[in-house]
Ligand SMILES: Nc1ncnc2c1ncn2[C@@H]1O[C@H](COP(=O)(O)OP(=O)(O)O)[C@@H](O)[C@H]1O
């Protein structure tokens with residue numbers, strides 16, 4: 001099984017690096033997105049501390065807050081895009097059927113295809129961190145290992161979400177916008193770019209229902225010393241619960257939809 | 271698969287599609303869901319080692335049948351077994367006994383080289399790495415791709431892409447091959463080579479189930495043929511037996527100038543004419559072709575030419591031919607295979 005996943009990832013990586021200039025550009029590109037956040041943060045700061053911001057979060061370090069949010073957010077989009085978008089690409093180019101005629105379980109294709117986008121995202125993030133350190137003097141303190149550990153169940157849970165999502169792509173085919181919008185909304189409402197406590201009541205309710213919110217929050221609490229929404233232990237339990245529930249539900253949803261598609265005959269290029 | 275078992279066994283297989291009218295975001299479809307019977311209860315058996323053809327016009331249900339056999343589509347009803355395994359209940363076993371080429375050219379990654387493609391698919395079939403390397407080299411050699419194995423597939427010709435797709439299907443050494451319109455889009459030479467490859471595969475003991483809408487191809491390649499039209503098998507036998515079934519009948523091919531308005535019916539009224547198919551000639555000079563089946567060309571040639579003249583047409587070309595599979599199809603359905 002691992003061999004199969006690696007073969008899928010390898011194939012995607014070969015294609016990603018087939019045009020090296022393009023690949024390099026896609027890896028360094030995210031660095032540019034962060035630059036405005038840095039200057040924006042500086043603009044609102046008094047003596048290097050964004051005071052209004054600090055009142056909401058417990059840290060005046062606006063830039064680091066945004067930076068961590070962006071890094072985690074990048075992994076969220078990686079899972080969304082890795083699953084939904086690549087499924088659509090393979091449907092459109094016609095290779096989906098020849099993949100699905102092999103004895104490999106279909107969920108394995110979904111997981112396998114995100115591996116490459118996770119690798120690319122990790123390269124992105126490394127680049128961003130390096131640039132942040134060199135250009136903006138960012139340095140991470142705190143228990144980095146623990147912070148990474150707590151993001152694992154969050155990512156795994158997102159896979160479950162991605163499975164269900166893949167089902168939608170199978171049904172609707174033209175899901176680019178859907179992928180974009182939902183990845184954006186989940187990212188924003190989880191507090192990728194701001195503390196969710198600033199949201200109006202109605203939106204905050206949605207935020208607090210999204211387990212990813214607690215993932216973002218916990219990582220920041222650990223690394224930046226922000227006030228956490230939930231005690232860390234509780235956040236970890238929430239995230240593990242989310243992971244199990246989402247993997248099971250997402251897998252079931254995908255299988256059910258896939259069965260519908262096999263009846264309707266909408267997998268190929270009819 | 272034990273000795274006496276059929277390679278493929280299809281009983282009462284049916285596929286009904288729900289035709290959804292396109293729906294707007296807020297509007298409901300005006301006339302609800304309609305159904306389309308793509309495959310309408312077909313039966314056939316493919317013997318081991320045989321080349322078996324599904325011959326029929328576009329939309330007859332050939333691809334739908336193949337997709338049900340390779341587990342990409344679930345049947346609405348009926349059963350199908352491949353190498354003794356049920357396509358619904360034992361889908362995984364079916365998938366590992368089959369090599370399938372659907373839309374050949376599109377079933378491989380254009381942004382990978384031929385070799386990279388095969389390496390990828392070999393991993394999906396869980397062929398151990400060393401064995402895969404040998405098998406890939408052997409298949410590339412045999413399908414005459416070895417020289418360009420390390421070029422991107424997008425630079426390949428149609429014929430090469432089709433051969434690569436076949437190599438992909440052959441990777442797990444499946445006992446049974448399903449080929450959907452394998453020579454479509456190939457130039458005549460490439461098509462001839464591919465047919466030779468199919469014969470070679472048969473000689474190695476493989477069973478081949480293929481579809482085609484080229485009657486000459488079916489005639490040349492297949493040991494037995496199921497003629498399929500509108501989802502139904504309307505005849506099933508060896509090509510020779512199908513043609514003999516027409517007995518002493520003969521085919522008359524007429525090419526006339528202009529549109530055949532109503533001429534088909536006029537010809538059908540001629541004594542000893544059994545069926546008539548009309549199709550526009552694809553020659554770009556504004557003629558069209560009539561394919562007539564008659565129990566006696568001697569008695570019908572005169573009246574046929576008179577009817578054509580009476581309708582104000584000029585006969586450009588005229589020929590009496592031995593019945594072909596095309597004539598079998600015309601006599602069964604009253605229409606041409608190549609509409
Ligand atoms: N997924 C589908 N949904 C709806 N109708 C379909 C689908 N696939 C095929 N059909 C219809 O089923 C009929 C048979 O198609 P097909 O099996 O592709 O024919 P062939 O391969 O013989 O040309 C056609 O009328 C086609 O339009």
Ligand SMILES: [Mg+2]
Pocket residue numbers: 329332333334450451
């Ligand atoms: Mg077809």
